[in-house]
Amino acid sequence: MTVSTVIVTGGASGVGRALVKRLLDDGMTVITCDIDESGLKSLAEEHHGRPLETHVCDVASHDDCDAFMDRVIAAHPEVDGLVNNAGLYLGQPVWEYDDQTIDRVIGVNVKGPVWLSRRFAGHLLPAERRGAIVNLASVAGEVGSSDALYGTVKAGVIGLTKSNAMNFAPYIRVNVVSPGLIVNTAIADRIPGYRYAEYKRQEQLDGDILPEYVADVCAYLLSDASRTLTGALLRADNGCYPR
Numbered sequence: 098m099t100v101s102t103v104i105v106t107g108g109a110s111g112v113g114r115a116l117v118k119r120l121l122d123d124g125m126t127v128i129t130c131d132i133d134e135s136g137l138k139s140l141a142e143e144h145h146g147r148p149l150e151t152h153v154c155d156v157a158s159h160d161d162c163d164a165f166m167d168r169v170i171a172a173h174p175e176v177d178g179l180v181n182n183a184g185l186y187l188g189q190p191v192w193e194y195d196d197q198t199i200d201r202v203i204g205v206n207v208k209g210p211v212w213l214s215r216r217f218a219g220h221l222l223p224a225e226r227r228g229a230i231v232n233l234a235s236v237a238g239e240v241g242s243s244d245a246l247y248g249t250v251k252a253g254v255i256g257l258t259k260s261n262a263m264n265f266a267p268y269i270r271v272n273v274v275s276p277g278l279i280v281n282t283a284i285a286d287r288i289p290g291y292r293y294a295e296y297k298r299q300e301q302l303d304g305d306i307l308p309e310y311v312a313d314v315c316a317y318l319l320s321d322a323s324r325t326l327t328g329a330l331l332r333a334d335n336g337c338y339p340r
């Protein structure tokens with residue numbers, strides 16, 4: 098079943114913004130949330146007249162996630178897709194993290210997807226309705242990162258994906274995309290220069306990984322074409338760090 102109404106977190110920029118466009122182009126209704134109010138405003142203007150809803154929501158806040166899902170479910174009971182895309186990468190060494198920042202990185206990258214996935218599945222499963230969840234991890238979650246917290250949370254996202262694939266079967270497929278270095282994103286701008294060069298050197302394919310290319314993989318995982326996949330990790334990484 099190809100989904101019809103999709104929640105995309107972090108739609109104001111980067112992969113999320115490209116995915117919102119791709120899903121609208123594919124004829125879907127899209128509901129997105131972000132903490133970046135002005136980014137959401139320009140997104141809404143860009144897609145004026147199309148079936149797009151934007152909400153301000155901090156996915157690291159349980160209350161925000163609940164209020165957001167209440168509004169989505171009330172207005173769009175047919176919702177059948179969720180993309181946990183919002184992410185936070187600070188690009189700092191582990192010894193520079195204070196406890197509050199550790200909590201923030203875990204909150205955005207792991208707790209948000211846990212809360213949103215649970216609410217989404219809690220809405221669909223009692224009615225035995227089918228749907229799809231796509232999570233955004235990273236090569237960092239597979240091979241490690243110079244930012245230990247980021248490596249930790251992205252490995253967590255992979256674990257969450259496999260676990261929820263089991264928990265939400267057979268009705269909701271849950272898969273994860275693991276991108277390499279995505280150019281033209283705020284996250285790429287924060288990667289230390291020497292790591293940026295290492296990523297590029299490791300890539301086996303030429304050309305940059307654009308947000309739109311990662312959105313293509315997400316769109317595939319939301320579509321019928323990936324009907325046999327659940328608990329799967331698909332890469333969008335130009336073959337970097339073969340593993």
Ligand SMILES: NC(=O)c1ccc[n+]([C@@H]2O[C@H](COP(=O)([O-])OP(=O)(O)OC[C@H]3O[C@@H](n4cnc5c(N)ncnc54)[C@H](O)[C@@H]3O)[C@@H](O)[C@H]2O)c1
Nearest residue numbers: 107110111112131132155156183184233235279282283284
């Ligand atoms: N850019 C890369 O090189 C790269 C590589 C691998 C994986 N990823 C992952 O891909 C996903 C998308 O990244 P991107 O490159 O598009 O990043 P980005 O920074 O361009 O976009 C992330 C979006 O998430 C939003 N966001 C951040 N914290 C939020 C919060 N608490 N609540 C709601 N929204 C919030 C931001 O405002 C932003 O609009 C992330 O999960 C990221 O970790 C990115």
